[in-house]
Amino acid sequence: SYELTQPPSVSVSPGQTASITCSGDKLGDKYACWYQQKPGQSPVLVIYQDTKRPSGIPERFSGSNSGNTATLTISGTQAMDEADYYCQVWDSSPYVVFGGGTRLTVL
Amino acid sequence: EVQLVESGGGLIQPGGSLRLSCAASGFTVSSKYMNWVRQAPGKGLEWVSVIYTDGSTSYTDSVKGRFTISRDNSKNTVYLQMHSLRDEDTAVYFCARDDQGFYWGQGTLVTVSS
Numbered sequence: 231s232y233e234l235t236q237p238p239s240v241s242v243s244p245g246q247t248a249s250i251t252c253s254g255d256k257l258g259d260k261y262a263c264w265y266q267q268k269p270g271q272s273p274v275l276v277i278y279q280d281t282k283r284p285s286g287i288p289e290r291f292s293g294s295n296s297g298n299t300a301t302l303t304i305s306g307t308q309a310m311d312e313a314d315y316y317c318q319v320w321d322s323s324p325y326v327v328f329g330g331g332t333r334l335t336v337l
Numbered sequence: 338e339v340q341l342v343e344s345g346g347g348l349i350q351p352g353g354s355l356r357l358s359c360a361a362s363g364f365t366v367s368s369k370y371m372n373w374v375r376q377a378p379g380k381g382l383e384w385v386s387v388i389y390t391d392g393s394t395s396y397t398d399s400v401k402g403r404f405t406i407s408r409d410n411s412k413n414t415v416y417l418q419m420h421s422l423r424d425e426d427t428a429v430y431f432c433a434r435d436d437q438g439f440y441w442g443q444g445t446l447v448t449v450s451s
Contacts, residue, residue, distance in 0.1 A: 261437075318382075
């Protein structure tokens with residue numbers, strides 16, 4: 231079955247750029263999504279179709295996907311961005327695959 | 338406003354059964370792929386099941402033969418019938434609409450324990 235690998239944790243200073251990677255075999259051939267989840271809350275879609283932002287998501291969130299790696303980039307990271315982030319793709323079996331998640335710490 | 342509201346979670350003994358509901362508003366469940374995703378305490382997201390617009394279904398291997406996803410178009414509601422529950426099924430279960438990305442409900446907690 232298809233697998234996505236994320237680093238368990240990433241740290242960033244306020245105002246700096248955070249990059250969270252998601253790796254999978256030929257991941258660039260698939261559409262990737264990214265979700266933000268804060269403690270006790272449901273996940274929120276922040277990037278879809280590799281690079282697009284849903285309505286209401288700040289412009290500091292951006293995405294890319296090429297080769298075997300998709301990347302979520304948060305420019306000018308704010309304290310409110312501290313959360314768990316998950317990548318996700320669609321596959322054949324199982325239909326949907328999530329990465330293991332990355333905890334972003336803003337310090 | 339598009340909204341998903343899950344219900345039906347609770348404490349259940351191993352081997353028991355439970356039915357989760359996901360009531361939708363602002364769209365029709367038959368027009369979208371509707372999913373259940375779960376999250377065990379302190380763990381990541383795990384996709385569980387999908388019901389496609391044509392009514393066909395798919396499941397992750399660990400729940401095949403035990404869980405059944407369905408929908409009632411007249412109630413605009415999606416269900417997850419769970420049988421033979423195991424300790425490892427303990428999780429928050431989220432209903433999610435697939436619209437080029439997942440849009441989530443608030444989740445309902447299922448605890449399997451004796």
